[in-house]
Amino acid sequence: MENQMEPQWAAGYFLASDADRERAIAALKENFQAGRLTVEELSERIGRALNARTCSELDLIMTGLPWQRAVFPAYPAVPRYSPYGMTAPRSKGMGITSFVLGVFGFLCGLTAVPAVILGLVALTDGERREDRGFAIAGLAVGVMWMTIFAWVFFR
Incomplete structure (x- = not known):
C-alpha cells in the first residue's frame, strides 16, 4: 500500500516554478539512490516532473516518497483574509x-x-x-x- 503524502504547497493550483521542478527531481534521484525507485519509475517520474505545470502535479509525482517540503518566505505585510472580508489582527485584551x-x-x-x-x-x-x-x-x-x-x- 502506498503512503499518501500531504500536499507540499498551500494550494495545489499554484504554478510550479523551475526551482520546484528541480527540487522534485533531486528528491527523486535521492530516493532512487536509496533503492525506493526502479530505473523505469525514476525516468517516468522525472519526465512527469519536467512537464508538471502545477504544484499539485508535483505532489502526485512524489506520492509515496519522503522528501523535504519547500520553504516559502513569510510576508508579514500581506493582510489576512477570511470568508467575511479582511480581518484585523486580534487584540490581546x-x-x-x-x-x-x-x-x-x-x-x-x-x-x-x-x-x-x-x-x-x-x-x-x-x-x-x-x-x-x-x-x-x-x-x-x-x-x-x-x-x-x-x-x-x-x-
Whole structure:
C-alpha cells in the first residue's frame, strides 16, 4: 500500500516554478539512490516532473516518497483574509481586562494589583494600540483602589 503524502504547497493550483521542478527531481534521484525507485519509475517520474505545470502535479509525482517540503518566505505585510472580508489582527485584551479588574477592585482591593500589572504590560506592548485607553483607565482605577485600601488598612 502506498503512503499518501500531504500536499507540499498551500494550494495545489499554484504554478510550479523551475526551482520546484528541480527540487522534485533531486528528491527523486535521492530516493532512487536509496533503492525506493526502479530505473523505469525514476525516468517516468522525472519526465512527469519536467512537464508538471502545477504544484499539485508535483505532489502526485512524489506520492509515496519522503522528501523535504519547500520553504516559502513569510510576508508579514500581506493582510489576512477570511470568508467575511479582511480581518484585523486580534487584540490581546490586556487593557480591557485591566479595566475590568480595576473596576472590581472596590470589592476587596485584591483585583487592583493584577489590574495595575496588566495595565502596565498593555501599555508597554508596542504592537497593540487598540485597547490603550482601557489600559490607562485600568491602571488609574487599580492604583486608586490600591491607594484607598492601603490608606484604610495601614494608617
